[in-house]
Each structure stands twice: as C-alpha cells, then as structure tokens.
Ligand SMILES: Nc1ncnc2c1ncn2[C@@H]1O[C@H](COP(=O)(O)OP(=O)(O)OP(=O)(O)O)[C@@H](O)[C@H]1O
Ligand SMILES: Nc1ncnc2c1ncn2[C@@H]1O[C@H](COP(=O)(O)OP(=O)(O)OP(=O)(O)O)[C@@H](O)[C@H]1O
Ligand SMILES: [Mg+2]
C-alpha cells in the first residue's frame with residue numbers, strides 16, 4: 254500500500270440536509286512516500302476538503318483514506334495518523350493558538366510528547382527556516398498577515414512529520430517570502446524525504462512539484478507531471494486556471510512559428526531555449 | 530478632493546514591551562480618481578497605513594485628511610469622510626457573520642437605510658461583481674464556503690456600499706487565476722467608469738504593474754518610493770530594499786536581454802512581452 258491511498262472516497266457536507274453538498278466525488282489517489290505533489294483547482298473545487306482527509310480532520314462519507322496503511326475511519330488509529338501528517342491551514346488565524354510565538358510553534362511537538370530540550374531546538378530551527386527568529390517572544394495575534402503565515406508554517410515544520418500538507422501557504426507573502434517558503438519546502442522534500450502535498454493558486458509554484466493534480470467540482474481531472482499539465486494551455490485556462498508565465502509566453506511564441514521545446518516551465522528554461 | 534496623508538507616524542502599543550513603530554513619517558497624496566498600489570515586504574506597514582484611511586487607526590503623530598476633513602477630529606465632517614472610504618481588509622472573511630451570503634452583503638446597505646429594492650439590487654450587483662452566482666449562493670451560510678468564496682462575499686459586502694474611495698488590502702490573495710483576473714478587471718472598470726478612487730495593496734507585482742497609475746513601496750514603515758509603474762519597477766535598488774522583485778514578465782525579459790537577446794524590457798502585459806520578443810528575434814534574424 255502507498256503512503257497515502259485514497260479509495261473511491263467521497264465527502265458530502267451535511268448529508269441528507271437541505272444544504273447538502275458533495276465536495277469530493279469518488280476520488281482515487283495514490284501518493285508515494287517522498288513524493289512532492291501540487292494540487293490546483295478553482296475556488297470551491299475541493300482542495301482543502303481533500304487535504305483535511307489526510308490528517309483525519311475530515312472523514313470520508315463513503316470510501317476510504319489510508320495513511321501509511323492506517324484507515325482514517327478507524328478512530329483508534331487517529332493519534333498515529335496525526336503524528337505522521339502535519340498541516341498548514343489556509344488561514345493562519347485558525348491555526349494560531351498560543352499567546353507567544355515560541356509557544357505556538359512548540360504546541361505541536363509538545364502534544365506529540367517530545368522532550369523539552371528537543372522542543373526548544375526544533376522551535377529555533379523552524380523559526381529560522383521561515384526567518385522569524387526575531388519574533389520568538391512576540392504575540393502572534395499582533396503580527397502582520399504574512400508574518401502569521403510564516404509562524405503557521407514554522408509550527409508544522411516543528412512537528413517533524415513524515416508528510417506535510419500545505420494549504421496555500423504563500424497566499425499572503427511578498428515575492429521574496431514566497432520564494433523562500435518554496436525553497437524550504439523543496440529542501441524538506443529533497444533532503445529529508447518528506448512527502449509534500451502543496452495546494453496553491455500560483456502556477457509557478459506547482460511547476461516545482463514532481464506531480465500535479467488538478468481538481469474540478471470535487472473530482473481529480475488531471476494527474477501528471479508539471480510539463481505535461483502546463484503544455485495544455487487552452488485546457489488549463491478553460492478550467493479557470495492558468496500556466497506559469499514562461500509556459501504561456503512559449504505557447505504564444507510557438508503559435509507565431511518559433512520552434513521551442515515542449516517542456517518550458519520556468520524563465521530559465523525559456524532563456525536557455527531562446528538564447529542558445 | 531484628495532486623501533492627504535501628512536507626516537504620519539504610528540506606534541502600536543506604545544510604552545509596552547510590544548511597542549512597535551509601524552509607520553515613520555509617511556506623506557502621500559491620493560488624488561481623486563487615481564489608482565494607487567502599495568507594495569512592500571511582509572510587516573512593512575501596508576495594512577497599518579491603509580487602516581488610517583477610514584479612521585480605524587489614528588496617527589500617533591501627523592494627520593489624515595479626507596475631502597478636507599481630519600479623520601481624527603470629532604464631529605460630523607470627520608464621520609462623513611470616514612463613511613466615504615470603503616475598506617476590504619486583508620482577511621475579510623473574519624468579518625462575515627450573518628446567516629446567509631445575501632444578508633451579509635446587505636448588512637452595510639441596510640445600515641445606510643436604503644430602500645428594500647435598492648438593497649436587493651446592490652446585493653445582486655455586488656455578487657455579480659465578485660462572480661458569485663446569486664441563485665446558487667444567496668441563501669447559503671458564508672461559513673459553508675471555501676476560502677476563496679468567503680473572500681468574494683467579503684469583497685461584495687464593501688462594493689455594495691458604493692464608496693467613493695475603495696481601499697482593498699490584498700483582495701486577490703486566495704482567488705483562483707481566473708477569479709483574480711476577473712476581479713482585477715472589475716476593479717479597473719469601477720475606477721474607469723464610476724470614477725471610484727482605488728487604493729490597492731498587493732504582493733503581486735505583475736498585477737500592480739498592469740493596473741496602477743501610482744505605485745508606493747513601503748520598507749520597514751517608511752515610504753521609500755512613489756512613482757509611475759513604468760519607472761518604479763526598474764528601480765532595482767529600491768525594489769531590493771523593499772524585499773520586492775520586478776514583475777515576472779519584466780524579469781523574464783531582462784533575463785533574455787542579459788543572455789544576448791536585444792529585447793525591449795518595458796512590458797507589463799503578456800501580449801506586449803511576446804510582441805517585444807518577436808521583434809527582437811526578427812531583428813536578430815535580419816542581422817545574421
Ligand atoms: N464546512 C463546510 N460546510 C459545507 N460546505 C462546505 C464546507 N466547507 C466547504 N464546503 C463546500 O465544499 C466545496 C469545496 O470546498 P473546499 O474548501 O474544499 O474548496 P477549495 O478547493 O479549497 O477552494 P478555495 O480555493 O476557495 O480554498 C465548496 O463548494 C464549499 O462551498
Ligand atoms: N496590533 C498590533 N500590535 C503590535 N504590532 C503590530 C500590530 N499589527 C501589526 N503590528 C506590527 O507592525 C508592523 C507592520 O504591520 P502591517 O500589518 O502593517 O504589515 P503589512 O505590510 O501589512 O504586512 P503583510 O504584507 O504581512 O500583510 C509589523 O512588524 C507587525 O508585526
Ligand atoms: Mg481551500
């Protein structure tokens with residue numbers, strides 16, 4: 254069985270009630286240990302709903318979600334599942350709990366029973382990774398939007414879980430902050446072999462993943478490498494999505510008779526292709 | 530009349546361990562009918578600055594004048610001035626509280642004591658503005674929406690007030706690419722057709738470059754630049770200082786240029802960028 258295995262899983266909010274809503278429809282999905290997966294989709298397509306199944310915050314209303322072989326429907330294993338999957342929520346305010354930044358970052362590892370000395374070390378490392386060590390003693394609710402987002406990320410990093418789920422972690426960050434967070438995520442993936450599920454509305458970020466899922470109305474409608482996904486420019490736009498800027502420029506240049514390779518995703522790719 | 534920010538300094542929690550000066554001596558004029566964009570690193574003071582524009586925060590020193598009235602003053606003139614500034618907060622979904630989407634959007638117009646049918650019209654128009662289908666969503670609870678959908682509802686609630694000045698703090702964060710593009714277009718339309726003055730905080734330099742006629746860079750609470758986008762985004766040092774970067778498109782064109790393609794780098798739309806690259810390739814071919 255793969256690290257994350259989803260079998261014919263559906264999620265219906267308020268089943269049987271007037272406001273019933275099928276947010277996930279018969280999803281099948283396998284994610285290997287150590288993969289870096291980006292998830293794209295329009296607002297309301299089901300990305301956050303899917304992500305919350307990976308740490309059993311939501312349970313399938315039918316079908317199954319297995320994390321490292323454990324069925325999330327089996328409540329006895331809930332504890333074990335949560336120890337493996339850390340989560341950065343879409344809105345950092347929903348995540349920040351403590352009155353001081355360092356306590357907030359320590360909250361996760363404390364709950365996992367990590368010894369105090371090690372917790373302190375993890376807190377320092379995690380705050381350094383998001384460049385917020387200066388704010389260690391600060392009150393999180395007094396931080397700016399982007400600063401809160403960084404604290405939420407540090408909190409998840411400190412858990413040292415096998416898998417991290419990021420729900421739009423860079424939405425409120427400045428361009429340099431975005432680059433840094435993505436670099437941190439890549440490092441965790443490459444050096445520590447952490448499984449990454451990364452939800453984003455930034456196509457450039459998705460291009461850095463090994464594999465991209467596209468969601469539409471509660472279904473996974475594409476599942477492929479970034480190069481194969483982003484070559485279908487018309488289709489992505491029709492779905493209300495987009496492609497990285499370099500991929501769009503390349504697509505337009507090709508339509509003007511310029512010969513270019515098919516796998517242009519980054520500015521560097523395009524520079525190499527045009528300035529050889 | 531313009532909005533005048535005069536020598537504004539703002540200190541959060543003065544005389545406590547959390548004391549923090551978030552704005553230092555900022556002066557800025559926002560002309561009526563202008564489209565001003567504010568950019569800067571996280572924590573640079575953007576949200577603090579814009580919260581002065583509707584009197585939510587008052588300067589520690591300095592003052593903010595809207596239509597000639599000092600917002601910190603007591604009395605009717607200041608109150609009226611505060612009311613003509615509509616504000617979409619950075620995490621506007623926190624402000625949602627009514628039981629249905631329609632009731633939430635109608636809350637402001639109701640307070641303005643508008644007629645029932647005018648309120649209804651404003652709610653429908655505002656929902657169209659943010660691309661939320663009225664039939665599908667008007668009776669849904671805002672708390673059963675996705676993140677991006679909640680944000681749309683919050684924006685609609687402010688648009689429904691039809692403010693003379695519209696301040697938007699990162700309104701497109703969390704919207705999907707098409708939603709972002711459409712909302713930007715609508716904001717531009719509001720600015721052009723209805724002559725609404727726009728103040729737009731964003732981390733998306735490509736968006737700012739396309740829509741603003743005045744760009745402000747904030748750095749550690751100071752305003753370090755105020756210029757038209759055509760110049761602002763080529764000020765390398767100031768961009769760096771502010772923790773920003775040029776628009777993706779400009780970076781791409783500069784990368785091509787640095788690697789020997791003689792391409793014109795001033796382009797803020799993909800169409801123009803592609804045109805410039807094609808022209809450069811043609812020149813290169815002719816020269817070979
Ligand atoms: N708590 C809830 N109760 C009822 N319906 C919900 C709830 N949360 C989400 N939904 C609905 O389920 C669908 C999927 O929502 P979800 O939050 O998973 O979308 P998303 O892809 O993460 O969108 P976004 O990009 O806006 O964050 C939406 O149509 C939404 O209205
Ligand atoms: N209520 C508060 N009390 C104390 N300090 C605050 C408060 N709100 C913000 N600050 C501090 O003031 C500075 C400016 O914050 P502000 O929210 O204006 O930044 P911003 O430019 O909007 O950042 P972002 O891009 O992250 O939203 C930050 O260093 C922040 O920590
Ligand atoms: Mg979501």
Ligand SMILES: [Mg+2]
Nearest residue numbers: 397398576619
């Ligand atoms: Mg802010």
